Amino acid sequence: MWDVTQRTDRLMLLDTASLYFRAYFGVPDSVKAPDGTPVNAVRGLLEFITRLVHDHHPDSLVACMDADWRPQWRVDLIPSYKAHRVAQETGTGQSGSSTEEIPDTLSPQVPIIEDVLDAVGIARVGVEGYEADDVIGTFTGRATGPVDIVTGDRDLYQLVDDARERRVLYPLKGVGTLQVTDEELLREKYGVDGSGYVDLALLRGDPSDGLPGVPGIGEKTAAKLLAQFGDLAGIMAAVDDPKSKLTPSQRKRLDESRPYIAVAPTVVRVAGDVPLPDVDTALPREARDPAALDKLAERWGLGGSLQRLLTTLER
Numbered sequence: 001m002w003d004v005t006q007r008t009d010r011l012m013l014l015d016t017a018s019l020y021f022r023a024y025f026g027v028p029d030s031v032k033a034p035d036g037t038p039v040n041a042v043r044g045l046l047e048f049i050t051r052l053v054h055d056h057h058p059d060s061l062v063a064c065m066d067a068d069w070r071p072q073w074r075v076d077l078i079p080s081y082k083a084h085r086v087a088q089e090t091g092t093g094q095s096g097s098s099t100e101e102i103p104d105t106l107s108p109q110v111p112i113i114e115d116v117l118d119a120v121g122i123a124r125v126g127v128e129g130y131e132a133d134d135v136i137g138t139f140t141g142r143a144t145g146p147v148d149i150v151t152g153d154r155d156l157y158q159l160v161d162d163a164r165e166r167r168v169l170y171p172l173k174g175v176g177t178l179q180v181t182d183e184e185l186l187r188e189k190y191g192v193d194g195s196g197y198v199d200l201a202l203l204r205g206d207p208s209d210g211l212p213g214v215p216g217i218g219e220k221t222a223a224k225l226l227a228q229f230g231d232l233a234g235i236m237a238a239v240d241d242p243k244s245k246l247t248p249s250q251r252k253r254l255d256e257s258r259p260y261i262a263v264a265p266t267v268v269r270v271a272g273d274v275p276l277p278d279v280d281t282a283l284p285r286e287a288r289d290p291a292a293l294d295k296l297a298e299r300w301g302l303g304g305s306l307q308r309l310l311t312t313l314e315r
Contacts, residue, residue: 009059009060010058010059010145010147011058011059011060011061011139011146011147011148011281012052012053012058012148012149013061013064013136013140013147013148013149013150014049014052014062014063014064014150014151015064015132015149015150015152015153015156016063016113016132017065017066017069018132018151018153019151019152020041020042020044020045020106020110021041022048022171023040023042023043023045023047023048024041024103024106024109026044027043027047028040033299033300034299037300038108039300039301039302041106041109041113042109042112042113042116042300042302042305043302044305045113046116046308046309047305047308049061049122049309050305050308050309051176052150052169053283054312056169058148058283059145060281060282061123061281061283062125062139063117063123063124064125064126064132065124065125065132066126066132067128067129067131069082070082070085070086071129071130071131072129074266077264077266078211078212078263078267080210080212081267084210116293116296116302116306118288118289119287119288119290119292120284120287120288120293120313121284122284123280125276125279130271130274131270133153134274135276136149136151136156137159137270138273138274138276139276140159140166141272145165146166147159147165147166149166149167149168150169150171150178151168152170152171154170155209155270156168157181157190157194157197158194158197158268158269158270159270160181160182160183160186160194160197161183161194161195162182162183162184167181167182168181169181190219190223191223191226192223192226196226196231198268198269199222199226199231199235200222200226201268202232202267203217203225203232204217204218204219211264211268212260214253214254214257214260215257216249216250217253225246225250228245232261232265239251285314286310286313293306
Protein backbone atom coordinates (compact mmCIF):
# COMPACT_ATOMS: atom_id res chain seq x y z
CA MET A 1 0.00 0.00 0.00
CA TRP A 2 1.18 3.49 -0.84
CA ASP A 3 2.07 5.38 2.34
CA VAL A 4 2.41 9.16 2.36
CA THR A 5 2.47 9.70 6.09
CA GLN A 6 6.02 11.00 5.87
CA ARG A 7 5.64 12.87 2.56
CA THR A 8 4.98 16.60 2.58
CA ASP A 9 6.28 17.47 -0.87
CA ARG A 10 4.26 18.76 -3.84
CA LEU A 11 2.52 15.92 -5.61
CA MET A 12 1.32 16.21 -9.21
CA LEU A 13 -1.29 13.73 -10.44
CA LEU A 14 -1.91 13.33 -14.16
CA ASP A 15 -5.25 12.22 -15.57
CA THR A 16 -3.18 10.53 -18.23
CA ALA A 17 -5.90 9.53 -20.70
CA SER A 18 -7.34 13.04 -20.60
CA LEU A 19 -3.92 14.42 -21.50
CA TYR A 20 -3.02 11.98 -24.25
CA PHE A 21 -6.43 12.49 -25.86
CA ARG A 22 -5.67 16.20 -25.93
CA ALA A 23 -2.20 15.51 -27.29
CA TYR A 24 -3.63 13.25 -29.99
CA PHE A 25 -6.02 15.90 -31.24
CA GLY A 26 -3.60 18.77 -30.67
CA VAL A 27 -0.53 17.38 -32.44
CA PRO A 28 -0.72 16.68 -36.20
CA ASP A 29 -1.10 13.01 -37.16
CA SER A 30 1.75 13.57 -39.59
CA VAL A 31 4.07 13.09 -36.60
CA LYS A 32 5.12 9.48 -37.14
CA ALA A 33 7.73 6.91 -36.18
CA PRO A 34 10.30 5.76 -38.76
CA ASP A 35 8.01 2.85 -39.71
CA GLY A 36 5.08 5.21 -40.34
CA THR A 37 3.23 4.56 -37.08
CA PRO A 38 1.58 7.73 -35.76
CA VAL A 39 3.16 8.86 -32.49
CA ASN A 40 1.51 12.26 -32.14
CA ALA A 41 -0.12 11.32 -28.81
CA VAL A 42 3.16 9.94 -27.46
CA ARG A 43 5.23 12.94 -28.37
CA GLY A 44 2.50 15.37 -27.40
CA LEU A 45 2.17 13.82 -23.94
CA LEU A 46 5.94 14.00 -23.42
CA GLU A 47 5.84 17.70 -24.33
CA PHE A 48 2.94 18.20 -21.89
CA ILE A 49 4.82 16.54 -19.03
CA THR A 50 7.94 18.57 -19.81
CA ARG A 51 5.96 21.81 -19.64
CA LEU A 52 4.19 20.80 -16.44
CA VAL A 53 7.42 19.86 -14.67
CA HIS A 54 9.17 23.02 -15.88
CA ASP A 55 6.34 25.37 -14.88
CA HIS A 56 5.07 23.80 -11.64
CA HIS A 57 8.10 22.03 -10.12
CA PRO A 58 6.46 18.97 -8.56
CA ASP A 59 8.53 16.83 -6.21
CA SER A 60 6.46 13.75 -6.97
CA LEU A 61 4.54 12.80 -10.10
CA VAL A 62 2.09 10.00 -10.86
CA ALA A 63 0.60 9.18 -14.25
CA CYS A 64 -2.81 7.84 -13.20
CA MET A 65 -4.37 5.34 -15.59
CA ASP A 66 -7.79 3.84 -16.32
CA ALA A 67 -7.43 0.14 -15.47
CA ASP A 68 -11.22 -0.01 -15.88
CA TRP A 69 -12.74 2.96 -17.70
CA ARG A 70 -16.34 1.83 -16.94
CA PRO A 71 -16.33 -0.04 -13.62
CA GLN A 72 -19.14 -2.56 -13.22
CA TRP A 73 -20.00 -1.25 -9.76
CA ARG A 74 -20.88 2.12 -11.28
CA VAL A 75 -22.81 0.53 -14.15
CA ASP A 76 -24.79 -1.58 -11.67
CA LEU A 77 -26.02 1.63 -10.03
CA ILE A 78 -26.61 3.65 -13.22
CA PRO A 79 -26.71 1.39 -16.31
CA SER A 80 -26.43 4.37 -18.67
CA TYR A 81 -23.02 5.28 -17.21
CA LYS A 82 -20.72 5.84 -20.21
CA ALA A 83 -22.92 3.44 -22.20
CA HIS A 84 -22.76 5.61 -25.33
CA ARG A 85 -18.97 5.27 -25.39
CA VAL A 86 -19.06 1.48 -25.61
CA ALA A 87 -17.66 0.23 -28.90
CA GLN A 88 -18.52 -3.44 -28.43
CA GLU A 89 -19.89 -5.82 -25.85
CA THR A 90 -18.53 -9.31 -25.30
CA GLY A 91 -21.71 -10.46 -23.60
CA THR A 92 -19.97 -11.66 -20.44
CA GLY A 93 -21.67 -9.09 -18.25
CA GLN A 94 -18.52 -8.72 -16.22
CA SER A 95 -16.35 -5.71 -15.48
CA GLY A 96 -14.17 -5.04 -18.47
CA SER A 97 -16.75 -6.58 -20.87
CA SER A 98 -16.83 -3.47 -22.99
CA THR A 99 -14.22 -1.43 -24.75
CA GLU A 100 -14.16 2.32 -25.07
CA GLU A 101 -14.44 3.62 -28.58
CA ILE A 102 -11.27 5.61 -29.31
CA PRO A 103 -9.62 6.63 -32.58
CA ASP A 104 -7.95 3.73 -34.41
CA THR A 105 -4.58 5.46 -34.52
CA LEU A 106 -4.62 6.41 -30.83
CA SER A 107 -5.11 3.01 -29.18
CA PRO A 108 -1.81 1.57 -30.54
CA GLN A 109 0.02 4.52 -28.99
CA VAL A 110 -1.12 3.81 -25.43
CA PRO A 111 1.27 0.86 -24.86
CA ILE A 112 4.11 3.00 -26.24
CA ILE A 113 3.23 5.73 -23.76
CA GLU A 114 3.25 3.20 -20.92
CA ASP A 115 6.63 1.76 -21.98
CA VAL A 116 8.20 5.21 -22.23
CA LEU A 117 6.89 6.37 -18.85
CA ASP A 118 8.18 3.17 -17.23
CA ALA A 119 11.62 3.52 -18.82
CA VAL A 120 11.86 7.18 -17.79
CA GLY A 121 10.89 6.23 -14.24
CA ILE A 122 7.66 8.22 -13.93
CA ALA A 123 5.28 6.36 -11.61
CA ARG A 124 2.31 4.91 -13.51
CA VAL A 125 -0.65 3.62 -11.50
CA GLY A 126 -3.87 1.96 -12.58
CA VAL A 127 -5.89 -0.33 -10.30
CA GLU A 128 -8.25 -3.04 -11.54
CA GLY A 129 -11.90 -2.11 -11.05
CA TYR A 130 -11.25 1.63 -10.84
CA GLU A 131 -10.94 4.63 -13.12
CA ALA A 132 -8.02 7.04 -13.11
CA ASP A 133 -10.28 9.52 -11.28
CA ASP A 134 -10.52 7.09 -8.36
CA VAL A 135 -6.75 6.60 -8.27
CA ILE A 136 -6.36 10.39 -8.25
CA GLY A 137 -8.96 10.73 -5.50
CA THR A 138 -7.19 8.20 -3.29
CA PHE A 139 -3.73 9.67 -3.80
CA THR A 140 -5.17 13.13 -3.07
CA GLY A 141 -6.91 12.01 0.10
CA ARG A 142 -3.77 10.38 1.49
CA ALA A 143 -1.28 13.08 0.56
CA THR A 144 0.01 15.29 3.36
CA GLY A 145 1.43 18.06 1.16
CA PRO A 146 0.10 20.19 -1.71
CA VAL A 147 -1.49 18.39 -4.66
CA ASP A 148 -1.83 19.56 -8.26
CA ILE A 149 -4.30 17.51 -10.34
CA VAL A 150 -3.88 17.95 -14.08
CA THR A 151 -7.05 17.01 -15.94
CA GLY A 152 -9.49 18.11 -18.60
CA ASP A 153 -12.32 16.46 -16.64
CA ARG A 154 -14.42 18.80 -14.53
CA ASP A 155 -15.55 15.90 -12.33
CA LEU A 156 -12.28 16.22 -10.43
CA TYR A 157 -13.22 19.72 -9.28
CA GLN A 158 -14.78 17.87 -6.34
CA LEU A 159 -11.25 17.37 -4.96
CA VAL A 160 -10.43 21.08 -4.79
CA ASP A 161 -9.73 22.10 -1.19
CA ASP A 162 -7.92 25.35 -0.43
CA ALA A 163 -7.30 24.46 3.22
CA ARG A 164 -5.41 21.31 2.21
CA GLU A 165 -3.77 22.92 -0.86
CA ARG A 166 -5.55 20.74 -3.42
CA ARG A 167 -6.15 22.39 -6.78
CA VAL A 168 -6.98 21.33 -10.32
CA LEU A 169 -4.90 22.53 -13.27
CA TYR A 170 -7.39 22.46 -16.13
CA PRO A 171 -5.90 22.78 -19.64
CA LEU A 172 -7.51 25.49 -21.73
CA LYS A 173 -5.05 25.27 -24.62
CA GLY A 174 -2.52 22.46 -24.58
CA VAL A 175 -0.93 22.68 -21.16
CA GLY A 176 0.67 26.04 -21.78
CA THR A 177 -2.53 27.74 -20.66
CA LEU A 178 -3.94 26.18 -17.51
CA GLN A 179 -6.91 27.30 -15.49
CA VAL A 180 -5.80 27.10 -11.87
CA THR A 181 -8.99 25.89 -10.24
CA ASP A 182 -9.35 26.73 -6.57
CA GLU A 183 -12.38 27.28 -4.36
CA GLU A 184 -12.64 30.95 -5.28
CA LEU A 185 -12.93 30.07 -8.95
CA LEU A 186 -15.48 27.32 -8.25
CA ARG A 187 -17.66 29.67 -6.22
CA GLU A 188 -17.39 32.30 -8.93
CA LYS A 189 -18.26 29.94 -11.80
CA TYR A 190 -20.56 27.40 -10.16
CA GLY A 191 -21.61 28.80 -6.79
CA VAL A 192 -20.16 25.83 -4.88
CA ASP A 193 -16.87 24.79 -3.36
CA GLY A 194 -15.08 21.52 -4.05
CA SER A 195 -17.16 19.43 -1.66
CA GLY A 196 -20.37 20.81 -3.18
CA TYR A 197 -19.39 20.02 -6.75
CA VAL A 198 -20.61 16.40 -6.53
CA ASP A 199 -24.13 17.58 -5.67
CA LEU A 200 -24.06 20.12 -8.50
CA ALA A 201 -22.78 17.57 -11.00
CA LEU A 202 -25.32 14.88 -10.23
CA LEU A 203 -28.27 17.31 -10.28
CA ARG A 204 -27.09 18.85 -13.56
CA GLY A 205 -26.17 15.53 -15.11
CA ASP A 206 -23.45 14.93 -17.67
CA PRO A 207 -24.33 13.55 -21.11
CA SER A 208 -20.65 12.80 -21.79
CA ASP A 209 -20.71 10.31 -18.89
CA GLY A 210 -24.26 9.05 -19.44
CA LEU A 211 -25.53 10.68 -16.25
CA PRO A 212 -29.13 11.81 -16.79
CA GLY A 213 -29.33 14.33 -13.97
CA VAL A 214 -32.69 15.61 -12.80
CA PRO A 215 -34.91 16.67 -15.73
CA GLY A 216 -35.33 20.42 -15.86
CA ILE A 217 -32.52 21.07 -13.38
CA GLY A 218 -29.62 22.60 -15.26
CA GLU A 219 -26.39 23.96 -13.88
CA LYS A 220 -27.72 27.38 -12.90
CA THR A 221 -30.84 25.97 -11.24
CA ALA A 222 -28.78 23.36 -9.40
CA ALA A 223 -26.46 26.08 -8.10
CA LYS A 224 -29.43 28.16 -6.92
CA LEU A 225 -31.00 25.21 -5.14
CA LEU A 226 -27.72 24.36 -3.41
CA ALA A 227 -27.28 27.99 -2.35
CA GLN A 228 -30.83 28.01 -0.98
CA PHE A 229 -30.90 24.63 0.77
CA GLY A 230 -27.21 23.94 1.49
CA ASP A 231 -26.64 20.52 -0.04
CA LEU A 232 -28.42 17.60 -1.71
CA ALA A 233 -29.83 16.36 1.58
CA GLY A 234 -31.23 19.83 2.25
CA ILE A 235 -32.82 19.96 -1.19
CA MET A 236 -34.49 16.57 -0.70
CA ALA A 237 -35.70 17.62 2.74
CA ALA A 238 -37.28 20.63 1.04
CA VAL A 239 -39.06 18.28 -1.36
CA ASP A 240 -40.75 16.68 1.67
CA ASP A 241 -41.58 20.04 3.23
CA PRO A 242 -44.76 21.51 1.70
CA LYS A 243 -43.80 24.90 3.10
CA SER A 244 -40.43 25.06 1.31
CA LYS A 245 -39.94 27.48 -1.55
CA LEU A 246 -39.44 24.93 -4.29
CA THR A 247 -41.56 25.53 -7.35
CA PRO A 248 -44.20 22.86 -8.04
CA SER A 249 -42.29 21.66 -11.10
CA GLN A 250 -39.00 21.45 -9.20
CA ARG A 251 -40.65 19.51 -6.38
CA LYS A 252 -42.27 17.10 -8.83
CA ARG A 253 -39.09 16.48 -10.83
CA LEU A 254 -36.93 15.99 -7.77
CA ASP A 255 -39.48 13.66 -6.21
CA GLU A 256 -39.69 11.56 -9.38
CA SER A 257 -35.89 11.40 -9.53
CA ARG A 258 -35.46 9.83 -6.08
CA PRO A 259 -34.19 6.47 -7.43
CA TYR A 260 -31.48 8.28 -9.42
CA ILE A 261 -30.61 10.66 -6.58
CA ALA A 262 -30.23 7.74 -4.17
CA VAL A 263 -27.41 6.14 -6.18
CA ALA A 264 -25.88 9.02 -8.12
CA PRO A 265 -23.59 10.30 -5.33
CA THR A 266 -21.76 6.95 -5.24
CA VAL A 267 -21.30 7.04 -9.02
CA VAL A 268 -20.27 10.69 -9.29
CA ARG A 269 -18.02 10.85 -6.23
CA VAL A 270 -14.49 9.59 -6.88
CA ALA A 271 -13.44 6.67 -4.73
CA GLY A 272 -11.07 7.39 -1.87
CA ASP A 273 -10.28 3.83 -0.88
CA VAL A 274 -8.49 2.41 -3.92
CA PRO A 275 -5.84 -0.16 -2.90
CA LEU A 276 -2.85 1.69 -4.26
CA PRO A 277 0.31 -0.29 -4.96
CA ASP A 278 3.57 0.50 -3.24
CA VAL A 279 5.17 2.80 -5.78
CA ASP A 280 7.97 5.35 -5.76
CA THR A 281 6.29 8.62 -6.73
CA ALA A 282 9.43 10.77 -6.57
CA LEU A 283 10.09 12.66 -9.77
CA PRO A 284 13.09 10.97 -11.42
CA ARG A 285 16.19 13.04 -12.11
CA GLU A 286 17.52 10.57 -14.67
CA ALA A 287 16.08 7.72 -16.71
CA ARG A 288 15.35 4.55 -14.77
CA ASP A 289 16.23 2.30 -17.73
CA PRO A 290 18.43 4.24 -20.20
CA ALA A 291 19.02 1.23 -22.47
CA ALA A 292 15.30 0.52 -22.87
CA LEU A 293 14.64 4.21 -23.37
CA ASP A 294 17.24 4.45 -26.13
CA LYS A 295 15.58 1.58 -27.97
CA LEU A 296 12.14 3.14 -27.59
CA ALA A 297 13.43 6.53 -28.75
CA GLU A 298 15.00 4.99 -31.85
CA ARG A 299 12.10 2.71 -32.74
CA TRP A 300 9.39 5.34 -32.33
CA GLY A 301 11.34 8.42 -33.38
CA LEU A 302 10.75 10.30 -30.14
CA GLY A 303 13.68 12.62 -30.78
CA GLY A 304 13.54 16.05 -29.25
CA SER A 305 10.31 15.43 -27.32
CA LEU A 306 11.96 12.81 -25.14
CA GLN A 307 15.25 14.67 -24.85
CA ARG A 308 13.51 17.85 -23.67
CA LEU A 309 11.77 15.86 -20.94
CA LEU A 310 15.00 14.25 -19.77
CA THR A 311 16.80 17.61 -19.77
CA THR A 312 14.00 19.16 -17.71
CA LEU A 313 14.06 16.29 -15.22
CA GLU A 314 17.80 16.74 -14.67
CA ARG A 315 17.42 20.30 -13.43
